[in-house]
Amino acid sequence: MLTPSSKSALERFFRRLALRSNLSAQEQAVLVELPGRMIQTKRGQELVIPGKIVNHATLVVDGVVGRYDQMADGQRQITALHIPGDMADLHSVPMPRPAWGVEALSTGAVLSVPHTELRRLVDVYPAIGVAFWRDTVVDASLLAKGAANLGRADASTRLAHLLCEMGCRFEAIGLGSTSRFQLPLTQSHLADALGLTTVHVNRTLGLLKQRCGLMFVDGEVVIEDWEALAAIASFDPSYLLL
Amino acid sequence: MLTPSSKSALERFFRRLALRSNLSAQEQAVLVELPGRMIQTKRGQELVIPGKIVNHATLVVDGVVGRYDQMADGQRQITALHIPGDMADLHSVPMPRPAWGVEALSTGAVLSVPHTELRRLVDVYPAIGVAFWRDTVVDASLLAKGAANLGRADASTRLAHLLCEMGCRFEAIGLGSTSRFQLPLTQSHLADALGLTTVHVNRTLGLLKQRCGLMFVDGEVVIEDWEALAAIASFDPSYLLL
DNA sequence: CGTTCGATTGATGTTCTTCAATATGCGTGG
DNA sequence: CCACGCATATTGAAGAACATCAATCGAACG
Numbered sequence: 146m147l148t149p150s151s152k153s154a155l156e157r158f159f160r161r162l163a164l165r166s167n168l169s170a171q172e173q174a175v176l177v178e179l180p181g182r183m184i185q186t187k188r189g190q191e192l193v194i195p196g197k198i199v200n201h202a203t204l205v206v207d208g209v210v211g212r213y214d215q216m217a218d219g220q221r222q223i224t225a226l227h228i229p230g231d232m233a234d235l236h237s238v239p240m241p242r243p244a245w246g247v248e249a250l251s252t253g254a255v256l257s258v259p260h261t262e263l264r265r266l267v268d269v270y271p272a273i274g275v276a277f278w279r280d281t282v283v284d285a286s287l288l289a290k291g292a293a294n295l296g297r298a299d300a301s302t303r304l305a306h307l308l309c310e311m312g313c314r315f316e317a318i319g320l321g322s323t324s325r326f327q328l329p330l331t332q333s334h335l336a337d338a339l340g341l342t343t344v345h346v347n348r349t350l351g352l353l354k355q356r357c358g359l360m361f362v363d364g365e366v367v368i369e370d371w372e373a374l375a376a377i378a379s380f381d382p383s384y385l386l387l
Numbered sequence: 388m389l390t391p392s393s394k395s396a397l398e399r400f401f402r403r404l405a406l407r408s409n410l411s412a413q414e415q416a417v418l419v420e421l422p423g424r425m426i427q428t429k430r431g432q433e434l435v436i437p438g439k440i441v442n443h444a445t446l447v448v449d450g451v452v453g454r455y456d457q458m459a460d461g462q463r464q465i466t467a468l469h470i471p472g473d474m475a476d477l478h479s480v481p482m483p484r485p486a487w488g489v490e491a492l493s494t495g496a497v498l499s500v501p502h503t504e505l506r507r508l509v510d511v512y513p514a515i516g517v518a519f520w521r522d523t524v525v526d527a528s529l530l531a532k533g534a535a536n537l538g539r540a541d542a543s544t545r546l547a548h549l550l551c552e553m554g555c556r557f558e559a560i561g562l563g564s565t566s567r568f569q570l571p572l573t574q575s576h577l578a579d580a581l582g583l584t585t586v587h588v589n590r591t592l593g594l595l596k597q598r599c600g601l602m603f604v605d606g607e608v609v610i611e612d613w614e615a616l617a618a619i620a621s622f623d624p625s626y627l628l629l
Numbered sequence: 630c631g632t633t634c635g636a637t638t639g640a641t642g643t644t645c646t647t648c649a650a651t652a653t654g655c656g657t658g659g
Numbered sequence: 660c661c662a663c664g665c666a667t668a669t670t671g672a673a674g675a676a677c678a679t680c681a682a683t684c685g686a687a688c689g
Contacts, residue, residue, distance in 0.1 A: 165482070196625055214531055216539050220539045222534065224531040236528075239524055240407070240521060243528070244528055244532065244626035244628070267513075271516065274517065274520070275509070277520065278481050281524055282523055285526055286478075286485070289456055289466040289530055292456075292533055293458070293466060295534055295537035295538045296581070297462045331667060331668090333666095340537065342645075342647080344647085344648095345644090345646075347669060351669090379458065379459035383438055384486035542677075573636090583678090586637085586677090589636065
């Protein structure tokens with residue numbers, strides 16, 4: 146696969162911000178001209194170590210990136226999944242010592258953007274600062290919905306909800322559709338995102354395959370009966386704040 | 388109980404922001420002079436309805452306030468607990484239609500601060516904008532930790548962790564200590580925060596009472612053996628970003 | 630004095646975990 | 660080219676943590 150240029154990656158980031166914030170042509174221009182270092186990723190590659198100060202933010206260019214929290218016994222909980230155009234840890238701009246980690250969950254690429262440059266933009270263009278803040282709020286909305294599902298939904302609801310969410314997010318950025326998209330995760334990743342074991346994820350996938358024609362093969366998701374999946378998930382997309 | 392003045396409530400909010408952001412005397416002055424409407428709360432009182440546009444933010448003055456997500460079947464998951472000095476939904480300033488709700492979990496008071504005033508401060512004082520953003524990042528860090536516990540920790544770990552967290556937060560704002568503080572929640576609230584049933588919360592409280600001399604009576608928490616509690620919780624306060 | 634809210638306890642059920650084994654594809658080195 | 664290790668997926672059986680259902684009890688309150 147051809148690696149997208151740094152600029153086209155930043156254009157995707159801009160389009161994500163523009164989904165919820167009005168930014169001027171000038172602001173667009175400075176955003177897409179941000180400098181950054183392109184990094185090819187492999188599955189399992191650590192991008193941010195929990196508790197370590199970072200001086201750059203991680204823009205997903207290609208593939209899927211996860212934010213995770215690590216328990217004392219080594220178990221992981223993936224708290225956020227990031228797809229192309231997402232800045233996985235914009236949080237680190239105002240708070241450079243995150244308690245969580247960031248890891249590549251598939252092969253792909255990320256653009257490492259220096260905090261100094263991002264802070265400069267925030268200083269010069271207040272609207273960009275508000276757009277970044279707003280992006281953090283959207284992230285919090287997704288975190289809260291994920292927490293609610295972890296606390297109160299059973300395995301098939303949780304899995305169905307995650308698939309509905311990812312479908313909507315991929316469609317929103319123009320990659321695939323709600324019922325067909327690339328999600329290069331292993332069942333073990335799904336387990337870590339859903340607070341389940343891989344065994345149970347495997348069985349729950351089988352269940353959803355029966356109930357709504359779900360196929361999850363080689364990182365491609367195809368959903369034959371999206372309505373049925375959304376019903377199982379009780380999916381209401383308003384929390385995506387689109 | 389005497390209701391604190393609007394100004395002393397805003398001073399507590401300022402001190403919270405000042406824990407993580409450097410703000411000038413000028414910025415402090417305009418923050419504590421924010422206008423707002425003081426509201427006495429009763430347990431169960433709705434402050435923000437999910438999905439409804441709001442034009443004010445909710446500063447906790449006294450008592451405990453919860454952010455929650457409601458499932459299709461009516462079950463609730465409390466995603467955040469807010470104590471005096473917390474702005475429960477600063478998020479609504481850049482995103483005025485939250486997907487979540489806000490509810491008073493005890494008698495107390497909140498100050499309702501108009502978005503227009505908060506936005507004006509953000510426009511005029513960029514450092515205040517960054518401080519608000521940073522506050523949202525801290526909120527996201529707590530959300531992520533909560534999600535990780537919901538996904539990967541058992542009942543006693545989750546309950547112990549919540550108590551450790553609240554103790555640290557109360558101590559940080561000068562209300563009580565880590566091992567003794569007022570937490571006027573019912574066991575049913577704890578259940579909604581921990582993703583458990585009230586029955587199981589009750590039994591888990593009994594367990595922690597045995598194992599670390601925990602007392603939770605009439606909304607007062609007393610912990611005899613804090614080290615033991617923290618050990619059960621695998622508590623590491625770094626995610627509080629203090 | 631009845632009602633409501635909250636706490637508590639017991640008995641039973643179920644979802645999910647744990648442990649274990651096997652299958653399959655893929656890259657890599659011999 | 661084949662052998663081997665490694666990652667991923669799959670399936671079965673047994674066990675544990677938590678939910679559900681149901682009942683009681685005390686305190687606060689109108």
